[in-house]
Amino acid sequence: METMVRKLQQKYKKAREDMEKWDELQSRLLSLFKSATSIINRLQVLAEAKNYGVLRSISGIREALLGKQMETLEMIFRSMRETMKEFRGIVLSLEKIARDAWQLVKGGSAQTSKQMKVQIGLWPNITYCLGGLRSIYEMHQSEYILKLSVVSSLTWKCSPTDAAAFGQLLVDQPNIPKDEVQAIYDIIFADEIC
Numbered sequence: 001m002e003t004m005v006r007k008l009q010q011k012y013k014k015a016r017e018d019m020e021k022w023d024e025l026q027s028r029l030l031s032l033f034k035s036a037t038s039i040i041n042r043l044q045v046l047a048e049a050k051n052y053g054v055l056r057s058i059s060g061i062r063e064a065l066l067g068k069q070m071e072t073l074e075m076i077f078r079s080m081r082e083t084m085k086e087f088r089g090i091v092l093s094l095e096k097i098a099r100d101a102w103q104l105v106k107g108g109s110a111q112t113s114k115q116m117k118v119q120i121g122l123w124p125n126i127t128y129c130l131g132g133l134r135s136i137y138e139m140h141q142s143e144y145i146l147k148l149s150v151v152s153s154l155t156w157k158c159s160p161t162d163a164a165a166f167g168q169l170l171v172d173q174p175n176i177p178k179d180e181v182q183a184i185y186d187i188i189f190a191d192e193i194c
Helices: 002-047 049-057 062-108 126-153 161-173 178-188
Strands: none
Touching: 002 062, 002 126, 002 161, 002 178, 049 062, 062 126, 126 161, 161 178
16 A cells, blocks of 8 residues: 555645646736737727827827737737746646546456555555645646636727736636645655654
8 A cells, every 4th residue: 555655745745836837827928918908908998099299190090000009919919828838838738647647457457446545554545645736737628728718808999997807817727726636745745844
């Protein structure tokens, strides 16, 4: 049992690496989203001729400024889509880790359901180890789906209020409770804590 738990701990270490990358991507996505929202808010101001004051006399100024902002916004949208592809890669990696862990246990010695639930000392039982990896994958998958929905909903036509609400959804990350993930890791690595 100890050998199997050690092998599963290795899977958790790989999952932790993916989650650290996830946090980096989260920061990048929030920064891109904030930039996109700023431009979307600016577009409304730039669209109105009355906001140009004396600059109205310059031929094509409004169109040039709007065009440049739209070009920049499109580059940001492209970066956001690339970032979402990286999030998807992490979700697929976490799914593979959970699946490989199950295969590892299945392919190991013939473990009965009862043996998988046995806990010896500080070691977590095998069922808990497998369930934790599955939970981590499912949390990230749910969050990815939410992020994809929010990013897909943000367009240059969004109102500033809608864009702000979408941004708040990204900040909140409601599907990944950090304390719950940490509690899983604390149990999995209890032998190393003591």
